[in-house]
Amino acid sequence: MLSAHEALAVVLQIRGGELCVLLWRRALPPCEGEWALPGGRLRADESLGASIRRQLAQKVDVRDLSHLEQLETRSDPERDPQRRTLATAYLGLVPAHIDPVVPDDTGWHPAADLPPMAFDHASIVRSGRRRLRSKLSYTNLGFALAPPEFTMSELSAHYRAALGHDVAATNLRRVLLRRGQIEETGRSVPSGRSGGRPAALFRFRARELEVTDAFAVLRPPVG
Amino acid sequence: MLSAHEALAVVLQIRGGELCVLLWRRALPPCEGEWALPGGRLRADESLGASIRRQLAQKVDVRDLSHLEQLETRSDPERDPQRRTLATAYLGLVPAHIDPVVPDDTGWHPAADLPPMAFDHASIVRSGRRRLRSKLSYTNLGFALAPPEFTMSELSAHYRAALGHDVAATNLRRVLLRRGQIEETGRSVPSGRSGGRPAALFRFRARELEVTDAFAVLRPPVG
């Protein structure tokens, strides 16, 4: 068959200590007034990855995207009541220190408390959150959430927001150092008004996705 | 745009102690004489999952499939030289004790040593192998490779074939029992001509995918 195909993106960023997703408000039917993921029709001569990058460029500066990966393809014939549409969803991440300029109809919403969502977009956001959560635990994907340099307190707050549970800065430091994900910059941040020891600044060693804890079980014999 | 969309499947089975993939030989151009993954065009009123099930039914009895999950969608405009075609790939698994009847043009090939493959199908097979390998380590996906009942020797041979490295039966038993993936049936298999203690028979407790080793790291605090 010939079907309409669109690319969508779950763009996530930590904002104000909370995991947020980029949504735009539909002004026209179907699903008028509901919130939707950015994206749109695939063109004849582009790949899905190129398509979602092109379409995101209308919402945010694509250079702000620290990571982009394919999530899944939705194909329920009823997912769009108007016409048959397949959608391939991507997960995009924006580092915490950036505040991209977005159009008037577009904004950031807490991923844990979504507004009324169009089509099956709410469940796609949940897929994106699950993917982020999983990959934070066995890859260096934290690089895509964190600013270029950060203290361990800041980083643990970002992990807390993304994972939805408390993450102790002291142990996070040891785990990520042992895995070689992060390193000290040598610089530090002066303590605030209330005193306290100055915090050391860290950076991620890589800005590409790497698996740092592959096959914790059923791993190959050392011999 | 309107584009052709097809569903493909990487159907894997352990055969003769080797991980094999189901392929059919193309009789017509493009890629005449090369081997391809089963699948084909998506119809107007079916989902991708329904489509791949329908099309696999022409190759194997779909009831033989113990597991089916979506892998990824390929969209390179050049992947099919004839016409623009998107393909959503699935991973299918067949338990080891079954020998499905397949058409004349279709057969099982070692996944580690593929024949000349059409389009991008070779790299899709590699994706399927990676997915299987990963999920064996943190889910109960072994249920989809193993027959209903098995000895630990047999099961470890299947894991060895799927993972590509040695897996000690003695430790596999402990790991899978501790995780609650398998249980003893109470029955056992008489030893062969060369003697040896009879082997106990086990079964998987579930036949649905379950994550049994979620978040080995960065897990929530117990408090």
Next chain:
DNA sequence: TCAAAAGTGTTCACCGTACACCCATGT
């Protein structure tokens, strides 16, 4: 009685968590 295969016990290294304690800084 011996070989073969299954199963058990034990040791070891490693990892992540928890938590007590020490360090550096501002007031």
Next chain:
DNA sequence: ACATGGGTGTACGGTGAACACTTTTGA
């Protein structure tokens, strides 16, 4: 001095791998 937040040391529980040892069978 003392409060505050960062950083270190350490102990604990859990896990998987390795391997020696025991059990159960056939010849």
